[in-house]
Amino acid sequence: MNAEIINIGTELLLGDTVNTHHSFIARELAAFGINTYHQCCVGDNPERIDEAVKLAAGRSDLIITTGGLGPTVDDITKQCVAKAIGKKLVFHQESAKRIEEYFERKGNTFPDTNYNQAYLPQGCIVLNNEYGTAPGCICKGKGLTVIMLPGPPRELIPMWRDSVAPYLEKLSDSVIYSQNVRAFAMSESKADILISDIKTPEGVTIAPYAKNNEILIRVTAKAKNIKLAKKAAEPVAKLVAEKLGDKVYSTGECESLAEKCVKMLCESGKKAATAESCTGGLIAKMITDIPGSSTVFELGEVCYCAEQKNLRLGVPMETIDKFGIVSCQVAEAMAKGVMEKSGADFAIATTGVAGPGGGTPETPVGTVCVAVCGKEFMCSRRLSIKREKDDRDYVRNYSAAYALDMLRRIVDRK
């Protein structure tokens, strides 16, 4: 089955909104073993929607549209699709009632134009919208299946999960299972070389993706059911992890370094604290992004100036004067300080120059000192994060990830 995605909406076409529907839907389709060969985006324009639907009908079996299901004259996806599959739009009483109820629940007055949303292609499967007014639908005609979904992600995603995914699951005679091996600070070409001699069994593929500072190796298996697919993928993922070595922080159990750290700390019943200068709360934010982090994280300090490093973390002024504010000695003192004050088992500290200003010949932009300590050891690194151009976000994100990677390794040693 060949699928095509048509994203409809002037705000998407003109770039005012980044098109996240495309990647969401394409990945979901892949998980059901459905190939996607084309994606396109057009504005809220009848001729161009018509043209896109016709073109898709000529080359694909399954069309997924997003957007253009609103109540206004702009919203003409259903008309174009109905024409392409040779169906009429008919009034769907139950959907009209749902729309009325939605307005009632919100306490808003009901504009008559919203009844337009209850017109759907004859004989379609209606997809109820729990989070908005526009119902979606699955309709068939002229050898084509078209799934129409509303544009807002908060409506589209639950509708996909609740209605479209179960429908596709029944259609498909195979499932796809992916397991992601993740490693920090490894280049794609390096990973490519390390895994090049892995022979995969039939139905299993390996693909590397470079993402930010990480490499993700996706091991994908296609099989009749999820159990068989898992059984095929797991040993290959394990082999990939062995080949990549200790830079691997997850063979599928975690989606980020922060999640890995929180998981390891939870499992060992330990706590960590943070003392941040140039990362300015980013590491604490990354840790507390993870649900349940409150059991392993109690204190984070953001000390952006020398005085606060001294007052709040007990970093001696002599250390700052002697080694400079951006030094491993200061990072170590910060880590030690916050660990003592918090009673945590581990602590992370950062001090550096994130830029764009503040660089000097001795400590140019991108110089960051990171320290991680436990009860009986201390480890620190001076990083020179070089980019072709200064990039504050990159420097902050890289050093935060580097610090979490150090923490993961140190917790693991225990």
Next chain:
Amino acid sequence: MNAEIINIGTELLLGDTVNTHHSFIARELAAFGINTYHQCCVGDNPERIDEAVKLAAGRSDLIITTGGLGPTVDDITKQCVAKAIGKKLVFHQESAKRIEEYFERKGNTFPDTNYNQAYLPQGCIVLNNEYGTAPGCICKGKGLTVIMLPGPPRELIPMWRDSVAPYLEKLSDSVIYSQNVRAFAMSESKADILISDIKTPEGVTIAPYAKNNEILIRVTAKAKNIKLAKKAAEPVAKLVAEKLGDKVYSTGECESLAEKCVKMLCESGKKAATAESCTGGLIAKMITDIPGSSTVFELGEVCYCAEQKNLRLGVPMETIDKFGIVSCQVAEAMAKGVMEKSGADFAIATTGVAGPGGGTPETPVGTVCVAVCGKEFMCSRRLSIKREKDDRDYVRNYSAAYALDMLRRIVDRK
């Protein structure tokens, strides 16, 4: 001039990478008054790239391609485009030299396949790649202009800024200038009603966009030069801001609440500090995302448990016991505590239940107390952030933005 964007790359098509090129390029084109009517994405497949280029050639004057300029057999964008415009690919000596030098600079050995990247359509304008090996190009033929750009954003964006933008500027006989009015916590429909009676002069349009917790009203003016466009847009933006009232935090001078706060603090020579519980460093992170924030922000505390709120911020245990850890009283005590300890002029504090766990009947998930104080006043709010389903990120982001909006209003009062 009608433009079309063709994004090439299997990783984009299959959704492994979100397509950010489309929105970047579409917005840039709009700024030069160039209309975009179509965007499509295909994988690294010769037939489908050919098909996409031919289709675009039949309906657009300007085609922008991204991706498929790499050194491998997969990378066939140039071949397809050259065929469509009736040109041959020829070896470009200078680009070959640049590629060699790039490898030398990186200290890597040079694979011969990389010479493929130096073959470019005859007579094209070569776009040097400062951050990678694949040169881009602008080529013309059969009434068509095609701009080919490399796939990696860190190569594409600088190439656009350094070479493509100046080229398009010369082509265009008009410029577009946009000014964004931003307001926190206002619905799109409410904004729509408030601005509905504004009459815009010719060449000026108003469009509202709902983004996260904000509404952005974009006032766009098309004119012969930037000075005239600004002159047309500015009074309309001012009028929009007046209509929306005090929820507006920027009429174009800032892109985020955090930037607005940092700017106002800088201008008034004041400092702010943060004490965060449920937002866990997010507010500090948002403030320190802004370059130059070190002059207005020196101390942030993340106190995730009652004990640390007491020890580090001086929140009395009786206050916690009497009113509960999620209470305006505790938030106020946290704000007061961090302001005293930091010597800042203002302080923000948050305490709440971000979820998914931790809710109780009295303080369900989404309950967040926010306090902001200055030297002589204190202000706090108990928020009940309701979503159709629990959403930790949403609760954290909304309460962080709410706190920054309170800070902005309080700094403004001074």
